[in-house]
Amino acid sequence: MGIDVTVKVGGEAGQGIQTVGDLLARVCHGCGLYVLAVNDFESRIRGGHSFLQLRISDRPVAAPDHRVHLLVALSPRTLDMHLSELAENGLAIFDTQEQTPGDNVVSIAVTEMARKAGGAIMANTVAAGACLSLLGAPDSLLENVLKTQFQGKKSGVLENNLKAAQSGMQAVTGIDFAPAFAWPEKKPAGKLLSGAKILALGALAADCRFAAFYPMSPATDIMAGLTGFEDRAPLVVEQAEDEIAAVNMVIGASFAGVRAMTATSGGGFALMTEGLGLAGITETPIVIVNSQRPGPATGLPTRTAQADLRFVLHAAQDEFPRFVLAPTSLDDGFETMGRAFALADKYQVPAIVLTDQYFNDSVNIAQKSLTATESLKRHIVTDADMDDPKAYRRYEITDSGISPRALPCAGQALVMVSGNEHQQDGHISETIPDRIGQVDKRFRKLTAMEGEMRPPRTDYPDSRVLLVGWGSAAGAIRESVDMLRSEGMDAGGVYFTDIWPFPQQAAEEILGRCERFYMVEQNVSAQLGGLIREKTGLKFYQAILKYDGRPFFPFEIARRVKAAEEAIDG
């Protein structure tokens, strides 16, 4: 068995829990280990209970583990809530100056040590020192990370942090911690990034030049990721007065010729739906990221869900073609953003990217290199492409359904666009031939759009039993498949990124071969399962659903599949 250790750091909001996780993750990443850091926090800035769970492994990991090997409790509540999650050989560190009863709990005066080193704010550095020392890491690793982090800061800051790290390390000297491991000395396995950041990088690489948004968890970090490039790329990020403004700004910017996007969560997406329809009928390419959280209304604002699939498929009145893509990993997230912009441009339709709080807020390792596209195809025409620019019609009826798209004020061709149903030149029309002609024209794109859709990714697709999911649940499903196979079950996994237009043929081929398949989704009604049935006639056997706002653990998926299978065999 290789390395697979989980550290959980919990305390009140404002105690710097994320900083501990960040320090540990960077140390691990720096010597070639794989990590997944999952943030679990309440909708508050101070107090309450938050935690960060860091899984460390020598193999890629894409789901949190339910077993905790090292628990760092910066508050009594953390100890109460999570002590029961400790693995058999696990250990808890409790921040107190008193003795704590119990074999698996060690009292360390973390905050007090931080104070002595120069300030309570460095409790996270003390905790990181203690954790790394217990895990068997050489002292120099954390020291190097601290040096990088605090280089150039006010004098004393680095020195104090080094002192804090040292006292954390010394406090656990002599404690025998079974999950400790020999630390490799390898190169980093890729880039350490959050899902939100990779989406921002994907947009940057796709030459997104305008992003408008209204702050909403968990989507805001995507925009924060983009804002950092404003001074070095042709890019403007604008905080709009509301989500309605955001989507309309994006439509305007795209109409004027730049790639543009917005990012929000379900509630904001609800406000954007009329704008989505405007992009649909005016055939204006836009990209909208909906980072899902549990709803309806405010729901669980800082937690995760996959419950907006049906919503984004059907959002806005009447019907029009759109793309819906749900990345399953960081690597997929980068690529998906590029595809969303390219497909939106090519077909002049809105493209929706579905992620969620777990995807956006978790930090993982992007393994593929991040590459800028060599040349972008914008599918824009100018006067030079036209026989008679004065006769240009924005909504000309074509066999493909795609009309030549010119930009306003770019030449002799007048670009006339209307959210009313229109005739081919863009003026309002209520005639029957224009209405039917334009609806049919828009829908003729669907055939080619379907051709763009990739089949779902699979593991062991010829297995007797398949576990099927989409988006960010893929990581947990993949690992649960490994667990089931290690126990002798003939199980495989199917993970959809491309959801709409639904890759019907591929789904039929893969799912038609197995004996039965299970849906694994973070919603209450197996939304993708319903779509699969609608499009292929194939019905899932059972659905493993989770809608408590927390991400899937691989073991819970495996346990429930096993129970269902045993019920059949028994």
Add this chain to the structure above:
Amino acid sequence: MVDVSDFHCDYENKWCPGCGNFPILDALKQALADQGLAPEDVLMISGIGQAGKTPHFLRCNFFHGLHGRALPLATGVSVANGELPILVSMGDGDCYGEGGNHFLAAIRRNPDMTLLIHDNRVYGLTKGQASPTSERGFVTKIQPMGVRSDPLNPVALALSQGAGFVARAYCGHKEQLAGLISQAMDYKGVSVIDIMQVCVSFNTVNTYDWYKKRVYDINAQGHDTEDWNAAMELVMAGGDRMATGLFYKKDRPCFADRVPGLAESPLAARSYDPARVQVLLDQA
């Protein structure tokens, strides 16, 4: 030479005979001709309502968007390409009601565009309901007891929020309106023209006769357009006289001036540079 007739459009006009929009359209064409702009150089963004239909009756590039949302759409256009001469055609319900939040935000952001608000104090396209500028007591089919709310004062609102070009016009005085539109287009930033307009179908109170008796031109009377307090006083004055003209004008940095580099080269005009993007990706 550009002529008013260059802006004529063959598309069938769908306004009621006698609509106050006709003289507004005439004034608009005059202003565009005076500006020396060709139809292909003009871009109009519009909302929904009878005012929203304006670009269909004018030869130009246009985007006829959603009710209330013309301003954010125009803002997106302006961010992408601030060199385009952008006119935004909206109604009172469109700009001050459904899009009220965007009106405030547009003044704060100050993108370079000319706002033409056809203010007829009634909803025409939906057949005669009250608008944000209807007088209290104004009787409609759906407000038979009269409007209960007090009217919005859009010019005072624009002034109070620091708009740098604030004017009010009357649709019956085409020459004055054409002049104001042309001045507004010359102004860098958001320019607001509230155009008092007659609705012959649904507003039998604020008629041509009603306005004729009341309106007067403040610019002809030597109003100092740099005097904000004087402007505010004119706008807030009650009574039977209604001031029209340019109330206030002041230079403010427009949106493009507030983003480094944007004023020099529009986003839409810049070329894609994969090498530069790659450097940023490598640093991430």
